[in-house]
Amino acid sequence: MNNSHRMASGTPLPNIDQTPAPQTFEAWKQAVLHGTELTLQHTLPASNETPARLHEAMRYAVLGPGKRVRPLLCHAAGEAVAARCPALNVVAAALEMMHVYSLVHDDLPAMDDDDLRRGRATVHVQYDEATAILVGDALQAQAFITLSQAPVSAACQVLLIRELAIAVSSTGMVGGQMIDLSSIDAELDIAQLEHMHRMKTGALIHASVRMGALCAETTQENLDRLDRYANAIGLAFQIVDDILDATADTATLGKTAGKDAKNHKPTYVSMLGLKRSRQLAQQLGEQAQQALTTLPGRTDPLHGLVDLVINRLH
């Protein structure tokens, strides 16, 4: 086993920094996406490493298209408390690996059974079901390898690892997927629906914000402000997802549209209607913005991400 302070691919981590800080939100976003992509490229095992088919499938699942909402939130929260960029790139890559593993498993025939994701064939369609299960399993492990090599103190590494592990556990993301699967044809009230979403997508979005901030070892007050931001934007993200599933087409979404209604799944749209769902998303966006007072660093990326999440088209 390789225990040196290096990435699993065997070469030292590139020092991807972004100086000077880009001025506009769009330039900031492009810089973060570029840093995330380079770090993912570097952190995932090479596609010619044995077993090549597995590594090729892991890279197929992770690299390329993707909104990278969690890496963006991680960087934005980190910059709001003056965290250093090299650590944020590594943490953002771990978050994206974890998110992609959940997509690969959720798309499996025994789960949501979908064949389109990010505008391409899902992993079990492009490869096969066994490979897709193993891709997800390996990406979860790779996320923890990556965090165990983040350029922060050991104490901070453990905080990051614990935060992520709890967020994706049976009381977080995986538990939310379990509830979601059993909600088909079930009568949920709005509180139960919110609880499910806070676990299924909210927990990892929440962790993305917190982990960015943890890189700077910031104050509890700042973490509390970012918690409020994360809770609001996490729920807003899911409501917009429900709205898009009901209103956008498959080509725009890059994944199958109209699935919730077809599967008789309760959603914000089915329970509140389109108009009230849109109002609720807007209100949550305002709550998120209001949480961003008196943070020590740059907050315009966190503000920009509220607009991006609320007004996104896919």
Place this chain on the structure above:
Amino acid sequence: MNNSHRMASGTPLPNIDQTPAPQTFEAWKQAVLHGTELTLQHTLPASNETPARLHEAMRYAVLGPGKRVRPLLCHAAGEAVAARCPALNVVAAALEMMHVYSLVHDDLPAMDDDDLRRGRATVHVQYDEATAILVGDALQAQAFITLSQAPVSAACQVLLIRELAIAVSSTGMVGGQMIDLSSIDAELDIAQLEHMHRMKTGALIHASVRMGALCAETTQENLDRLDRYANAIGLAFQIVDDILDATADTATLGKTAGKDAKNHKPTYVSMLGLKRSRQLAQQLGEQAQQALTTLPGRTDPLHGLVDLVINRLH
């Protein structure tokens, strides 16, 4: 998210110690099995915690029957370098969760498609396929939560987490399963077979020994000795597995016998024959014993485990 230094179930970790040290190997083994079971009972989320069906299935998979070879190796290696028992119990529980997750996923219809494990219905038979996928996913996360709360220094926690994450990654256990699946009807030579097993089962057995020793922050020389022990016993374990698959019956094994031949999988028995396979297992056992000179702590458990692995009946 709960970030305090507590187990996910919300109550403090019990301080399970074993004083005075049991005299015989059998008494030592029973004490370790008892400590492992108590720690697993305590560390897994309660079966009435939401989502209850998922937590019930996780506990069904982990608790109860099981040889607990990895917890035993972890404790034995730790005691050989004078590690403290409370840390070993936690690390051993994390290892067993990780092992069980791999069993649950390997048994899935898309993988080895088996309906019997440890003498009981596999998780996807007892519950359903989606639940089995999520049980495995959640157990992997739970193993990392558990390690992030081990009563050792943060630096040691990170070493343990990195060791386990690399062992179960695409270049370790999951990669080995990928190669194993693609070996059906394939022509492997003995070196390729050994390489596959070193990844599929060897990596986690190796990590079990190393992680026990890492709890004591021991010398590199002691780790090297234990590496040699682990490499030998890991391969011996797999050869005995192949022998048992060919010679024992399903009732004794608690899992389906004769599967390798039925699935046209290359094994030590199919490549070397029974007699030479048994000789090779014995030789590896002797190599493992020879590695155990001049360790500072108690080594009779490590010696006893060689006998247990080589001469086991299931």
